[in-house]
Amino acid sequence: MAEQRTDVIIIGGGMVGLTLAVGLADSGFQVAVVEAREPPSWQPGQASNRVSAVTQASQRILDRLGVWEWIAFRRVSPFEAIRAWDAAGHAGVTFDAADRGEPCLGHIVENTLIQDALREAVARRGGVSLYCPVEVGNLDVTAERVRVRLGDGRRLRGSVLVGADGASSMVRAHAGIGVHGRDYGQRGIVATVTTQKHHGAVARQRFLPEGPLALLPLADGRCSLVWSAATVRADELEAMDEPEFSAALTAASEAVLGQVTASVDRAAFPLRRLHAESYVAPRVALVGDAAHVIHPLAGQGVNLGLLDAAALVDVLHQARERGRDPGGYATLRRYARWRRGDNALMQAAMDGFHWLFSNDDPLRSIVRNVGLGATDRLAPVKAMFIDHAVGQRGDLPSLARWRYM
Numbered sequence: 001m002a003e004q005r006t007d008v009i010i011i012g013g014g015m016v017g018l019t020l021a022v023g024l025a026d027s028g029f030q031v032a033v034v035e036a037r038e039p040p041s042w043q044p045g046q047a048s049n050r051v052s053a054v055t056q057a058s059q060r061i062l063d064r065l066g067v068w069e070w071i072a073f074r075r076v077s078p079f080e081a082i083r084a085w086d087a088a089g090h091a092g093v094t095f096d097a098a099d100r101g102e103p104c105l106g107h108i109v110e111n112t113l114i115q116d117a118l119r120e121a122v123a124r125r126g127g128v129s130l131y132c133p134v135e136v137g138n139l140d141v142t143a144e145r146v147r148v149r150l151g152d153g154r155r156l157r158g159s160v161l162v163g164a165d166g167a168s169s170m171v172r173a174h175a176g177i178g179v180h181g182r183d184y185g186q187r188g189i190v191a192t193v194t195t196q197k198h199h200g201a202v203a204r205q206r207f208l209p210e211g212p213l214a215l216l217p218l219a220d221g222r223c224s225l226v227w228s229a230a231t232v233r234a235d236e237l238e239a240m241d242e243p244e245f246s247a248a249l250t251a252a253s254e255a256v257l258g259q260v261t262a263s264v265d266r267a268a269f270p271l272r273r274l275h276a277e278s279y280v281a282p283r284v285a286l287v288g289d290a291a292h293v294i295h296p297l298a299g300q301g302v303n304l305g306l307l308d309a310a311a312l313v314d315v316l317h318q319a320r321e322r323g324r325d326p327g328g329y330a331t332l333r334r335y336a337r338w339r340r341g342d343n344a345l346m347q348a349a350m351d352g353f354h355w356l357f358s359n360d361d362p363l364r365s366i367v368r369n370v371g372l373g374a375t376d377r378l379a380p381v382k383a384m385f386i387d388h389a390v391g392q393r394g395d396l397p398s399l400a401r402w403r404y405m
């Protein structure tokens with residue numbers, strides 16, 4: 001079988017890998033994406049329990065790739081405010097889009113919908129070949145080129161290999177890149193829930209000593225639950241029958257939306273932090289969860305991954321414009337320098353939140369309540385938090401900027 005020549009080979013066709021593929025194709029690169037699993041499709045009649053809080057920066061990236069309209073036409077839920085409060089004490093903070101003259105702070109979108117939209121975009125781009133479902137048989141990376149043999153015998157050759165293959169990245173392992181990690185000792189329980197009162201387009205998060213509980217507004221009036229709890233407690237919650245779980249959930253949410261009833265789609269994920277020691281190796285780059293996994297409490301994981309993808313598009317595009325080898329180590333290191341610091345900062349912030357909120361230490365409870373109250377009253381501090389939440393800060397890649405250059 002003839003070897004297919006391409007510029008960039010991406011292993012992993014999740015939300016981040018596909019975003020990168022479409023962005024690179026729009027910059028004139030030939031791209032191959034290898035994905036091991038056929039993903040579940042979005043169901044118009046049924047909300048999925050896996051959702052993402054998509055920031056404005058991510059929305060702009062998806063918009064410029066021509067997929068946001070496809071997504072928004074089907075089902076998105078804008079959230080106009082974020083309300084966070086501590087289980088111990090009375091202080092809380094509200095971030096309101098109206099304070100900034102914005103219609104919303106972001107959108108809750110089902111992951112399957114983002115993925116379907118990106119697949120549709122890939123199908124429309126001549127420059128992307130999607131190999132799915134197929135396993136990687138063998139990776140062979142030298143100083144000059146990358147070769148991939150697929151499980152079904154097909155062969156690819158390119159000048160850059162990208163690991164977009166998630167937390168257990170085989171590309172990362174193959175490149176000999178180590179990881180720093182930490183298990184939070186928590187599991188995140190997700191489900192679609194019905195609440196007695198309407199959510200009013202507000203994303204709510206209550207900080208409990210065992211972990212944060214988030215109720216994210218959905219378009220059909222229900223909420224998407226992300227409940228992080230210490231492993232033992234999460235196991236108990238998982239084992240509960242529906243009425244028992246619903247009662248526990250109503251109590252844990254302080255019945256802020258009245259009685260909460262959980263649907264049957266409850267699932268749980270172990271929560272950990274992970275950071276690759278390097279984002280690049282000769283001819284290799286890592287993006288998304290292959291490079292960094294963070295606590296879901298601020299809903300930033302995939303948003304950081306989309307910024308990685310957009311930054312890598314910029315760096316490879318500029319290298320080519322200047323007549324340089326896009327897979328050259330100096331080029332790839334530019335990408336690593338750009339993204340690693342930002343992502344490390346977000347991870348550190350999530351660790352700080354976890355340390356401060358996931359416990360019942362009375363001293364930390366005082367600090368939390370004073371901090372939340374002060375944040376709520378101090379307009380500049382609040383504005384800074386909102387900028388972070390909506391993905392407005394930092395050195396944004398072209399696809400994520402207000403003005404596209």
Ligand SMILES: Cc1cc2nc3c(=O)[nH]c(=O)nc-3n(C[C@H](O)[C@H](O)[C@H](O)COP(=O)(O)OP(=O)(O)OC[C@H]3O[C@@H](n4cnc5c(N)ncnc54)[C@H](O)[C@@H]3O)c2cc1C
Nearest residue numbers: 012014015016036053165166188288289299300301302303
């Ligand atoms: C409970 C929970 C809630 C979350 N909520 C949010 C949120 O609100 N907002 C947010 O931004 N983030 C959130 N996240 C994080 C977010 O889900 C991840 O950051 C995101 O899915 C990462 O996308 P990715 O494409 O990098 O990796 P993945 O989604 O892991 O995709 C990797 C892809 O690579 C494929 N693959 C793996 N190995 C191979 C191989 N060897 N060969 C070929 N293909 C391979 C996989 O099949 C998969 O399709 C949440 C996470 C959890 C656990």
